[in-house]
Amino acid sequence: MLHFFRWKTLLIWFVLLVAVLAATPNLLSDKALERLPNWLPHSRIDLGADLRGGTHLLFKIERTDIVRELLEDTVAGVRNNLRQANIRYTGLSGNDQTVSVKIADAQQIPAASTVLEGLVTSLKSGFWGGAAPNLIVRHDEAGQFTLDISDDAVDAGTLAAQSQSVDVVKRRVEALGDVDFAVRPEGADRVDLQVMGDVDVERLKNIINEPAKISVRMIDESMSGQEAISARWPATSEVLYSLDDPPVPYLVDRTDFVTGKNIVDVQSVVNGSSISIAYKLDADGTERLAQKTRQNIGRHLAIIFDDQVMAAPLINAPILDGTGTIPVSFTADGAHDLALMLRAGALPATLTTVEERTVSPALGAESARAGIWSGVAAAVLVAGLMFAFYRGLGVIAAISLVVNLLLILAFLSAIGATLTLPGIAGIVLIMGMAVDANVLIYERIRDEAKTGRPFAEAIENGFNRAILTVLDANVTIFIAAVILYFLGNDAVRGFAVTLAAGILATVFTAFTLTRWIVVRWLHRRHPRHLPRDINTGIFDRANIRFMGIRRYSFTISAALSIAAMIGFAAVGLHMGVDFAGGSIVELRAKQGRADVGDIRERLGDLNIGEISARQLRDPTGALVQLQPQGGGENAEQSALTLMRDELGGDYDFRRVEVVGPAVSGELTQAATLGVLASLIVILVYIWARFEWQFAIGAIVATLHDIILVLGLFVLTGMEFNLTSVAALLTVIGYSLNDTVVVYDRMRENLRRYRKMPLPILIDASINQTLSRTVLTAVTTLLALAALALLGGEVTRTFAFVMLFGVAVGTFSSIYIAAPVLIAFKLRPETLDNDQDRKVPEPETKSGNPAV
Known part of the structure; x- marks a missing residue:
């Protein structure tokens, strides 16, 4: 007789209570949420930009800017140190990551070496944080010194620039007003920005991309800018161009005496048709500006903005109070944005937009509505099918499905996850796959009951023997979900998180809630046999000779696979922007x-x-x-x-x-490695759980599924993108799920019927699991059909690929994975080392083995 310990019952209800409390904030308004006690959960699921509208921008820190700044600092350091040491030099220059200088007096070479070695500092480098120099100093006997800026120094500068850029971007977006956004570092040289709602994307990019480095210098009036272009200008000056169209050249001193760090406040000023920028400096900047303007009345200042001359005002009188206005040739909006950038501070390097994904609020609302309706339709169809086949037990499966959704919602709320449109697709897919565990348990109970055992014992044995099969079947999809999480963008991660959460919730509910309800029903009603209204018995009379046509099925599959590979080689995939740019x-x-x-x-x-x-x-x-x-x-x-x-x-x-090309290349590499890693990990798991013949069969069946799914893309010309990779990996997981269930029954029968011919034993095993195979495939296909018809344009391709993949995966688990075992002559002797799972041969009432 089944017995359910009280502590297990309390644990189930405790988990359900926690899930309800964690999910409830999603149903409350902001005001109602604020009134909740602090000890109750307050976190909610955030809707992604594709469901509420918004923009996702990925910026890359330009490494060349970091190198240029390090080069300029190194050149300045060499110049200053040698001058302070009174060491004469010539030919000081910098190029790329190398600075060269020649010591004029051979007797000063040792002193120069000491002075220049003083520029070397230690940096943390590598995974273990070892020390690495920022510069490598070399010289020859003639006094030619070369200072190489190390890659570690550039990497350290890039990381520092990334941290500073995140802060600057945050301040700039905050200055736009009431904007819901999130900014974070990504990788070693990226800045990730998400802005929700309706935004002017072009304006946003212009505000973020601009370094907005401002400084004040003096115009070098020893010659005009035009003359400097065609002549040799002083080493202490450089030629910069104005913001005008066409640009005007200016000869400008290299030394800044006021920079953006000295700016306390800056505002745009519009006075009729005149537009200017009003500024206020801190004490240090005020003092230096006053001193410089006092000494240079009658000369011109140079206001430098991102290495361009924004204005060159004449100094008529000393500027003593550190305030003033700079006339600009911008529109009012442009001047406002310029003031905004200057207040937020300068970026340490240029941020280049390498990826942009924008969804309008209207499309986001439509996608959210379509996702909800597809989910409702999928739940109704799956629950209806389970009720049609299992009646009362189908109702229990439907209850488990509802609890599954509650647990997924609670988990996503607890971790503060962002729900994306692919995430909704993952939930819909889980609805179709979640009942698989219940079907496996119910069908195992039916198998046990048919042996003539008491019904209570059949239920207990059914649950116990289904545990490993359910775990084996779901581990493959869980592995695919974990690999998917590390593949790339937030949309795919959203799908992976919901899929993984759904699998964990499915396993939990199947062996706790479902078992508890069945035990309560057993104790209250005391049934002596399986309910007669269960309709899966129609599969009991199936005696299909699957292996009888294995040569034909193998030949047809091989022909289709070869055709797909030829098409792939000749035509190729229609790569989407994720991979092609x-x-x-x-x-x-x-x-x-x-x-x-x-x-x-x-x-x-x-x-x-x-x-x-x-x-x-x-x-x-x-x-x-x-x-x-x-x-x-x-x-x-x-x-x-x-x-x-x-x-x-x-x-x-x-x-x-x-x-952009940088991101598309990275996504292509990540997707390729992700698919290979997923296959390797899954197949290693199957190899560990089963015998090598089973692993080879799973490999062949999986390759068959991959080739045919890729052939579908070639045939239809559908765009192949990251969502397609998610569909492909999920198909692999589903196919192996189905294969593992069939293999598990084959292995069990191999131990029971050691003298039965292998083709007949395989046919018997497939027929015994046929009800589970059909029901799981149909419920999954129903959920995917709802997603394809109601889920909207974005998820339609994903659902279509999954529909094809589920059908192909179901076929391959029968007609590809099973015949491979015959080819490799699998026999019971190979299983003798696995005695711990040996199952005694069941007998019917007549004493004959049940097949």
């Missing part, structure tokens, strides 16, 4: 229908490369893709800006994805 934009006409032909014609005149445009299901919508520009990250952004200027008056930009 470029831009993809979803447009909606402000009035009337979207004219695809007109869009192609107008964009074709912009000289931005090949353009593809197609109509969406909604006649007012169009999807436009720009090919990679070939000019680096800035070229991609420039092409998008031209497109906005050309079409912005007639179309709303509902979705924008721009991926």
Whole structure:
């Protein structure tokens, strides 16, 4: 008789109570949430930019800026140190990461070596934090010194610039007003920014991209800027150009006496048609400006903004109070943004936009609504199918499904996760797969009951023997989810988190809540046999000779696989912007229908490369893709800006994805490594849990599934992107899930019926698990069909690939994975070392083995 300890019951209800408390904040308004006691959970699930609208920007710190600054500092350090030591030198120059200088007096070479070695400092380097020099100093007997800036110094400078850039970006976005945003470092040289809601993306990028380094110098009036270009100017000066169009050259002193660090406050001032920037300096800046202007009346100042001369005012009188105005040739909005950047502080290096993903609030709301409806439809269809086949036990499975969703919601709330559209797709997919554990348990109970055992004992044995099968089946998908999390962008991570949370919740509910409900039902009703209204008995009469046609199925599969590989080699995949780079934009006409032909014609005149445009299901919508520009990250952004200027008056930009070559290359590498790592880890697990013949069969079946899914992309010309990789990995996990269940029954039967011919034993095993295979496949397909029909444009491709993959995975677990065992002559002797799982041969009432 089953017995459920009281502490287990209390544990189940405690977990459910915690889940309810953790999920409740998502249903409360902000005011209601504030009234909750502090000891109750307050965290909620955040909606991603693709569900509420917003912009995700990824910036790269320009390493060349770091190198240039280190080079200038090193040159200045060499000059100052040698001068202070009264060491004569010549030919001081810097290029890339190398500074060269020649000591004029051979007798001063030892002293110069000591002085220049003083510029060397130690940096932390490597995983273990070892010491590394910032400079490597070398010299020859002739007194030629070379100082090489180490890569460790550049890396350290980049990390410091990243930290400073995060702070500056935060201040700049905060200055825009009431904006919901998040900024964080990414990798070693990236800054990740997410801004929610409706934002002017072009303005936002302009504000973030600009270094906004401002300084005050003196104009070198020994010659004009034009004369300096064609002559040799003093080493203490340099030629800079103005912001005018066309730019005007100025000869400017190299020394800053006021910098952006001295600015206390700065505001834009609009006085009729006159626009200027009003500034106020700190005490140090005020003193230096007063001293400089007092000594140079009648000369010109140079206001330098990002290495360009913004203004060159004449000094008519000393500026003693540290305040003043700088006339600028900007619009009022441009002057306001300039003042904003100056108040927020200068960036240590240029930030280049390498990735942009923008979704309008309207499209986000539509996607969220579509995701919810697809989830509701999937839940209703799955619960209805379970009730149709299992009646009362189906109701228990439906209750477990609801608790599953509650646990997923609670988990996501507790970790403060961001729910994305792929995340909703993951939840919908889990709805179809979650009942698999219940089906495995119920069918195992039916198998035990058919042997003639008392019903209570059949239930206990059913749960106990299903544990390892359920775990084996779900571990493969969980591994795929973990690998997916490390693949790349936030959308894929959202899918991975919901999928992993759903799998854990499924295993928990199957062996706690479902078992508890079944035990309570058993103790209250005292049934002596399996309920007669369970309809999965229709599969009991199945005696399909699957292995009888294995040669034909293998031949057809091999032909399709070869055709897919030929197509892949000859045509290739239609790579999306994630892997190929470029831009993809979803447009909606402000009035009337979207004219695809007109869009192609107008964009074709912009000289931005090949353009593809197609109509969406909604006649007012169009999807436009720009090919990679070939000019680096800035070229991609420039092409998008031209497109906005050309079409912005007639179309709303509902979705924008721009991926530069740096990010696309990284995503391609990460996706490739992720798929390979996932396959290796999963197959190692199967090899450890089963015999080598089973692992080889799983490998062959998995490769078959991968090839056919890739062949689908080749045949249909669908875009292959990160979401496609997520679908592919999930198909692999699902297929292996199905294969593991069949293999588990085969291994059990091999121990029971050692003399049975292998093809007949495999057929018997597949027939015994046929009800589970069919029900799991159908519930998953129903959930995916709901997602494909109701989930919206973005998830439609994912759902379509998954529909095909589930069908292929179900086929391969029967017709590919099983025949491989025959080819490798799997026999019971190979299982003798696994006695701990040996199962006694069951008997029916007549004493004959049950097959």
